[in-house]
Amino acid sequence: MEFPIRINKYLAEKGLATRRGADALITQGKVTVNGKRAVIGQQVEKGDTVVLKESTKRSYRYILYYKPRGVITHSPGPDETDIATQIAHDHGVSDVFPVGRLDKDSEGLILLTNDGRITKRLLEPQYDHEKEYAVTVDKPVTDAFLGKLTRGVNIEGYLTKPAHAERDSRNEYAFTLALTEGKKHQIRRMCAALGYQVVRLKRIRIMHMLLRPLKEGAYRELTQKDVKVLGASLGLPL
Numbered sequence: 001m002e003f004p005i006r007i008n009k010y011l012a013e014k015g016l017a018t019r020r021g022a023d024a025l026i027t028q029g030k031v032t033v034n035g036k037r038a039v040i041g042q043q044v045e046k047g048d049t050v051v052l053k054e055s056t057k058r059s060y061r062y063i064l065y066y067k068p069r070g071v072i073t074h075s076p077g078p079d080e081t082d083i084a085t086q087i088a089h090d091h092g093v094s095d096v097f098p099v100g101r102l103d104k105d106s107e108g109l110i111l112l113t114n115d116g117r118i119t120k121r122l123l124e125p126q127y128d129h130e131k132e133y134a135v136t137v138d139k140p141v142t143d144a145f146l147g148k149l150t151r152g153v154n155i156e157g158y159l160t161k162p163a164h165a166e167r168d169s170r171n172e173y174a175f176t177l178a179l180t181e182g183k184k185h186q187i188r189r190m191c192a193a194l195g196y197q198v199v200r201l202k203r204i205r206i207m208h209m210l211l212r213p214l215k216e217g218a219y220r221e222l223t224q225k226d227v228k229v230l231g232a233s234l235g236l237p238l
Helices: 007-013 019-027 083-091 118-123 143-151 186-193 224-234
Strands: 031-033 050-052 062-067 107-113 131-137 164-167 174-179 198-206 219-221
Touching (some): 007 019, 062 083, 062 224, 186 198
Parallel strands (some): 107 198
Antiparallel strands (some): 131 174, 131 198
16 A cells, blocks of 8 residues: 555555545544544555554345356346345345356356445455356367366457366266456457357356355355455455
8 A cells, every 4th residue: 555545545555445445534523533523535644553443344245046048147128137125025135235257158157245344355366365156058068178278269359368277077068167357258269269159157256255055046155164264365354
């Protein structure tokens, strides 16, 4: 962290609030710097004592959900259903949002929360958090194909980061792929660039969090242990 730094960015970098949330807390008089009430836009210097009143801490939820195919992550069209609407209808879960995306024709694991602090650190590729997918394609998987996926694939001028690819010993058309980035339709585009078409795409892991034993359309709350591991991995006080 470089000083001086705006106070809302300081609180966000510390994982205490989002920048917008920090501004709200400052406006409410719930943040002090060196014992004095903070103001919007204030600069924090190295060595300053910044305190967030304990009473401002809110209760957060972290949910793992098995998104079915056909459900939209964000911004559904007129005849589409998004994840938030689906999980509210099926399970009565509300006031959470999906972190990241999983396209309409894909299925599998997605994390939902009401904690905006985790979005950037979970999604941005600079943090190298793995997401793993089970992929089925339209023709047999070869060693050459897996090797190219592992080393990186040029998709429309962008070379994907190195990944881990492993064939499924039970199905010659299937493999798993672990990525630390998430370009739009990345796996489908990687496969297409190598002459393959994706038939089925399922996310089976986000970092240490696994899809199994969830069934399609089901969800579970993260355990306290899961939350602690997630917080430690993201460098946030969850």
